[in-house]
Amino acid sequence: MMFAMSRRPCIAANWKMNKSISEADDFLDEFLPTQSAEGPEVVICPTYLALARVAERCAGTPVRSAAQNMYFEDSGAFTGEVSAPMLLELGVDGVILGHSERRQYFGETDPALARKVRRALSAGLMPILCVGESLEQRECGDTESVLSGQVLADLAEVHTDDLDRVVIAYEPIWAIGTGVTATTDQAQEAIHFIRNLLRSRDPEMAERVRILYGGSVKPDNAAELMSQPDIDGALVGGAALDPAGFGAIVDASRGSGS
Ligand code: 13P
Numbered sequence: 001m002m003f004a005m006s007r008r009p010c011i012a013a014n015w016k017m018n019k020s021i022s023e024a025d026d027f028l029d030e031f032l033p034t035q036s037a038e039g040p041e042v043v044i045c046p047t048y049l050a051l052a053r054v055a056e057r058c059a060g061t062p063v064r065s066a067a068q069n070m071y072f073e074d075s076g077a078f079t080g081e082v083s084a085p086m087l088l089e090l091g092v093d094g095v096i097l098g099h100s101e102r103r104q105y106f107g108e109t110d111p112a113l114a115r116k117v118r119r120a121l122s123a124g125l126m127p128i129l130c131v132g133e134s135l136e137q138r139e140c141g142d143t144e145s146v147l148s149g150q151v152l153a154d155l156a157e158v159h160t161d162d163l164d165r166v167v168i169a170y171e172p173i174w175a176i177g178t179g180v181t182a183t184t185d186q187a188q189e190a191i192h193f194i195r196n197l198l199r200s201r202d203p204e205m206a207e208r209v210r211i212l213y214g215g216s217v218k219p220d221n222a223a224e225l226m227s228q229p230d231i232d233g234a235l236v237g238g239a240a241l242d243p244a245g246f247g248a249i250v251d252a253s254r255g256s257g258s
Contacts, residue, residue, distance in 0.1 A: 007210050009040035009226065009253045010167055010233040012128060013240030014068065014096060014214070017047060024050040028057050031243035037062040040233060040253045043128070044240075045096055048082060055091040066094035066128060069102055072115035084123035094126030096235075098154060100173045110153035118157040121165055128167045128235065129154055130214070131194070135174035144193055151197050160201055164208035168194060169235040175215025177237060181225075187213045188228040195230050219248035226253045 019027065024046050035042060045066045046054045055065040071081035087095060097116050102108040113129070120127040131150040133143045151168070158166060170191050175182050182190070191211045198206035213225050214235030225231055233253055240246040 007208065007232045010043065010210050010212060011040045011246075011250050011253050012043040012045060012066065012096075012167075012169075012212065012233070012235045013246055014045045014099070014235055014237050015047065015050075015241065016068070016101070016237060018241055019046060019050055021050045021053050024054055025057075027241075027243050028054065031247060032057065032061055032063060034243075034247050035062050035250070040250060042250055043094060043126075045094075045128075051087075051092060052090045055093075059091055064093040065091070066096060066126065067092055068096045068099065070095050070097075070116060070120065070125075072112065072119040084119050084125055087125060088123055092125065094128055094167075095120050096128045096130060096169075098150070099130045100132055100171060100176060104173075110150060113154040114157045117154055117166065121158060121162050126165060126167060128169055128212075130169045130171050130235070132171040132173050132176075132215075138172065138174065143190065147190060147194055148197055151194055155201075160205060163198065163202060163205040167210045167212060169212040169214045170194060171214035171235060177216070179216050181216040181218075181221050182213070184224050184228055187225055188230055191228070191230040217249060219245055219252065222249045222252035 043064045043066050044054055045068050051067055058065050067087050070087060071078055071083055074083045074085050098108055098113045117127045117129055131147055133146040137143060137146050172182050194211055195206050198209055210232040211230060212233040212235045213231050217234040217236045218239045222234060236249055
């Protein structure tokens, strides 16, 4: 059974460990005046240190802000962590969870992510859950088993009624920061596979969940990627550091609502 459903594209800037507060200000000075309420949902994910400034400056504009990580407990002896209530206090709208750099370098695990996704949702934050395979896993033919393992484990504690509040970002590790973008077909195929996994939980919800592509998205490849039926936007790293370049990616998504 098919459900006709229109998904609003989402274009998110993951600044990773880049941009001081003053550099974030410079970006916003140029970027915010170019943004209107129509078109995709645009989200900026700065470092924790620049987050208060970005959230404050985006308030009252169509642009939203998100953190790059959070912990699932609300407070306590967890040195170096921040919690959902702390993000809410800043007026932050969402949080990236499970980025491959956190999984690779900082020991992020699926059981912890399941709790983080649940806590983000219960706080009213939009989780942007990242999944993706390494080059070795792809070459061994393990892409689908890696994706299903991550998606099913990380969403295990999400009530089906809340599934459409999760944004998923498919980011093949071999395409991140390498200049090697997944081909349009590879990206569509993997994202279609993820949507089918969601269908096994709830066919109607699966049509509503936005699934983004991330990995070397640039102004000149964004439109083609987002023209695919299952690709609902992009999570952009390097190309989102430049306001004009990121603006061009946002523009490329206009009219790509599937
Ligand atoms: P790049 O766009 O720099 O490849 O990074 C992608 C990414 O990891 C976004 O989260």
